[in-house]
Amino acid sequence: MEMQNRLAPQKTQKEQAVKYEANGMEITLTPQIVRNYLVSGNKEAVTMQELAMFINLYKFSKLNPWAKEAYCIKYGSEPATMVVGKEAFQKRAEANPAFDGSEAGIIVMNEETREIIYRIGTVKLPGETIIGGYAEVWRKDRSHSTRIEVSFDEYAGRKKDGSLNGQWSKKPATMIRKVALVQALRETFPSAFGGMYTAEEQGEIEPEYTTVPEAPHEIIEEPKETTKLESLESEKTENADSVQDVAAALFGK
Structure with a gap:
């Protein structure tokens, strides 16, 4: 039983x-x-x-x-x-009535002259090295913008041998620009993006x-x-x- x-x-x-x-x-x-x-x-x-x-x-x-x-x-x-x-960040920012636009690009250094150049978008010319990314976000209810600059070496994903991995090797300019943009959006709208991070910020693909x-x-x-x-x-x-x-x-x- x-x-x-x-x-x-x-x-x-x-x-x-x-x-x-x-x-x-x-x-x-x-x-x-x-x-x-x-x-x-x-x-x-x-x-x-x-x-x-x-x-x-x-x-x-x-x-x-x-x-x-x-x-x-x-x-x-x-x-x-x-x-x-990243699209989730952008859609949520655009839905906020205070959002007043953004600008993002890469920071490159001319290998010959050592000049540092800020360029909108992701175009890297021959003879230039990507050293970082930048982004600026504006709000209608603030008198100043939020500007972020990030170092390429700090965020680039790498393999054990030190070489770039995945998309960081294929699209380095796109990746570092994305990191800068989402950080600028998060600082501009902290209540909307608190605790939210992209793969690139966490060393993932x-x-x-x-x-x-x-x-x-x-x-x-x-x-x-x-x-x-x-x-x-x-x-x-x-x-x-x-x-x-x-x-x-x-x-x-």
Whole structure:
């Protein structure tokens, strides 16, 4: 009789979902949706704590994951990195009634004359070395602009051998200009961009998607049958305190 009770099938609870609105669209996320659709790299290694952090980034910043406004990057056993796309910064700034335009470009040095030149855009001429990027943002309710200058060597992503990696080797001017622009936007509108950082600022490479990930049609998994014995075996591999912490972080329970 005891064995029968232990093997009696029990229904698992539905995976809880977080719902919020972003740009007039209702977004529903669960840890499984984020793991399956919104993680770049080693998605199987992402922990529940990292998934909770990622969902909260979307929820409290009102970001739309299906518009590539933010995503999670996970490599090996390194902590997952939560990053926001540059377009999300620009769209949010443009939606602010106080926004009054911006300018961004690169800082180069002429290798022969050693002259330092500030150039709008990303055009680098032969005989020039990129040493940084700059950006300036204006607000209608301020008498002065916010200007940021960043060093190329400080932010350029590099491999272990010291050579530039990924997009930093292909588009160095574009990358450093992007770093300067998002920093200027964040300082100009701190309440809109607090806690939001791009991949380039964190030494990561922004994923290159050929298409926008499609939102899943079934967003909440149906409960499945399991046995109490299977549940007990599963619990051995999980940290109960960790699960409670994640639930509290996500759902306030």
